[in-house]
Amino acid sequence: MMEFRVLPDDHADLSLSPLLRAARLTIGYADAHGGIGLTATKAFRRDFVHWAVEHFDWPGQSAAEVFRYRRLINEADFQPLELLHFLLIRLRLGRHHKGSFKVNNDGRMFAAQPGALFDRLIPSFLLAMDHAAYSRIGEPAPGNWNTWLNVMNVEIESGISERQLYGVFYGDGPDWDNDGWRQIAAFSACVLKPLEWSGLIAMQEAREPNGRPAHMIFKTPLWQSVLRLDTDDMVRPAIRH
Structure with a gap:
């Protein structure tokens, strides 16, 4: 919940x-x-x-x-x-x-x-x-907000790339440079964009280990202030340098 x-x-x-x-x-x-x-x-x-x-x-x-x-x-x-x-x-x-x-x-x-x-x-x-209705792809992302938020609560604590987060939910096959780009785009439009527009996550330009451009996803302080989730006890505080 x-x-x-x-x-x-x-x-x-x-x-x-x-x-x-x-x-x-x-x-x-x-x-x-x-x-x-x-x-x-x-x-x-x-x-x-x-x-x-x-x-x-x-x-x-x-x-x-x-x-x-x-x-x-x-x-x-x-x-x-x-x-x-x-x-x-x-x-x-x-x-x-x-x-x-x-x-x-x-x-x-x-x-x-x-x-x-x-x-x-x-x-x-x-x-x-219906976030798919106003996205360019027009396709929904499979899943629900209870699952997305509780899993992300743990996985993005220290930051994670958009592609890596997609893999947590749906596996590693789809990528931006193969036929799976539509699935990743749907996830971005229907899950990540609404969270960013709400102010619960921040997305920063970065590069993955292989040098590809990537969006890194982080919680904002608002996430921790406003959300109460089942996985809160599983979150390990991020190490800040």
Whole structure:
């Protein structure tokens, strides 16, 4: 089993969650500006999309990266915002009204209480979302969150490469340079990316022993602060040099 602890609003580790930060920024912007304008297809208008790109400080998608190849960005071009828009509506923290996204009283209340907002937003995002639906691969990863989190709790304590972690769950056959790359990509999109966006893991560029580029996966302090897992007693503290 797994359990999410509710953290106090002033807990420093809450600042490590990109999705929480983006949600508070979006709610705050909508409240301060009387709403966020919508397109005819009910997406956020470009003026806010550009503001979000510049202010979200999203891992792996800095403003410089996003604007490198195009100057006009739609909501669909910035996936974190498109996903967040969906979540805010689904969790009833705001609604569409007369061509704008409007914050409601629950949205204002939760935005002022980061610990409570994290508890409302992140478990729903991780456990209830169909992550395959918004991935480029479109394929789910076999498994479930109880297994993934409890195994990762032990395996990533000292850091592990994305490929090595995939092997822990599914074996060593698939690799990025053979036909198994789709399975690894599905695992990355449906498990690792949601954890990174939630702020529970950090992914760093590195190289494997054979010299190949790799993403190394580490727990963030937020993982230890917010998650209570069956394997907690099995975790050996990482040796830090």
